[in-house]
Amino acid sequence: MRGRAPRGRATPYLFVAPALAVYGAFLLYPLLRAVQFSFYDFDGLTVGTPVGLANYAAVLTDTGLRAAFGHALVLVVFFSLLPLAVGLVLAALLVRARVRGLPLFRTVVFLPQVIAMVVLAVAWRRIYAPDGTLNDLLRAVGLDALTRTWLGDYATALPAVGLIGTWVSTGLVTVLLMAGMARVPKELYEAASLDGASPARQLRVLTLPAIRPEIAVALTLTIISALKTFDLVYVTTGGGPGTSTTVPSYEVYRRAFELGEVGAAAAVGVVLTVLVFAVNLVVNRVADRQR
């Protein structure tokens, strides 16, 4: 039963009004302004001139911007697909093992989620530094030839940044998948084992269909965090060497606040927003349809 508030029709609106006012003024209105900006050539100082869709055309044609979106796709592999693959195997192994210490394990692997990305980036810069932990390890096992400035090398900078994302995401994805797998009744696995189904087949036939909602959440969260990567790139590489690690978020910042291309920056931001909405919609639609 859902009773109407007794003090008149205005009551619900009065409760919503303060939240809506702040939300409207500092989120919805700026979102609309960003769309407006994106149709202008605007340097942030003088009055802008309307340019129609030119800023959006630039997203498709400008090599720098195309590269940025390409890098974001590469990061999706590192932030999302790799952790999902690793997380599935780890969660399947751990959820049915009779081991102690799972709560402590969960606390530890979830830790990167609560630490500021800037702090993690500082830590990983030290690991990737010329005299850092990674090169020390390589030298210790006699692989001196492989040592390099991981974040300063055109060939390795983007994967190096991506692996930081893999490290951050894998714990979250594993914890999420374990929660889903814990729901599957043990008897199903026992029956499947008796029928001679291999662990790989059990994973495919029993586990995967059951944890589809968790997979959808894991993909949504991690793909979006890959698309929105900013702090990590800002602190580790600044988009370099050259433009080899620049990403859409970093281009928004650079173009709006360093190059004075505010209209172009707004267009990149709008495209990014559309992508984030699309990922949400597509991943959840697919998960729902197959449920």
Added chain:
Amino acid sequence: MSAATAARRRDAAPEAGPARGPSRGSAAHRALSYVVLVGFALLALGPVVTVVAEALSPERAADGTGLRPQNFADAWVQGRFGDYMATSALVALVVVVAATLLSIMSGYAFGTMEFRGREVLFYLFLLGIMVPTEVVVVPLFFDLRTLGLTDTVWGIALPQVAQSVAFGTYWMRAYFRTTNRSLIEAARLDGAGPHRVLWSVLVPIGRPAITTLVLLVFMWTWNEFLIPLVMAPAGRLRTAPLGLALFQGQYTQGTSLLAAGAVLVALPVVVVYLVLQRHFIRGMLEGAVRE
């Protein structure tokens, strides 16, 4: 279903692993599980331990060997991390208090009252959960500069209140929908108005949901990077992550001081996480699962 409840259910039912019959297969599975468990936990902790170790090590040989907690004092004063942390604390206080109060009120209306436009308004708030900061930060900077709000605590805090209110409204509505209708009816029969029902009846029993919201908003605000970076260009007002990023850009030497600063920046959220981790894991996993 939450990860926490799933985990508790698992812990409560310590049954066998895959029914491979003889205990030998199960023992091997268990041993492998422990190897994976420990290995994964070490990988997750490695970069964190690296930073803490560096924060405690002497910068120069002249500083002697052994642990050097003095680095934290140096970072606090010379590195100005004391100032940065104070700014962060102030911003977090404003955002947490404002966002929580506004979210409780709007969530109450959406969760317990019938009114025209309820669905549309609620979807409007849901939209805000997905909007990336990148797209709103560009127009926000230029519009708030016109209003003289850049380089103020309000300029940094209000956009984050708006973002948190979007999530908070969704989160509190979910809680208020689960509350017992008869409780509300009984309070009303006693003559309590909608405000009394909310603040004297529902909020006290909703403490777990509200605590989770407070913790998540605190973490997001404390760790936020892009908004303080853009909104405080003069550099007088720096939050902790921003101070850390700029400290790293400024000094190539001083790795111990940098590491000490990084530990200081991470510490408040990590301490709260270690004490109240179930709230964090539950909130971050459940918050992601849209209806």
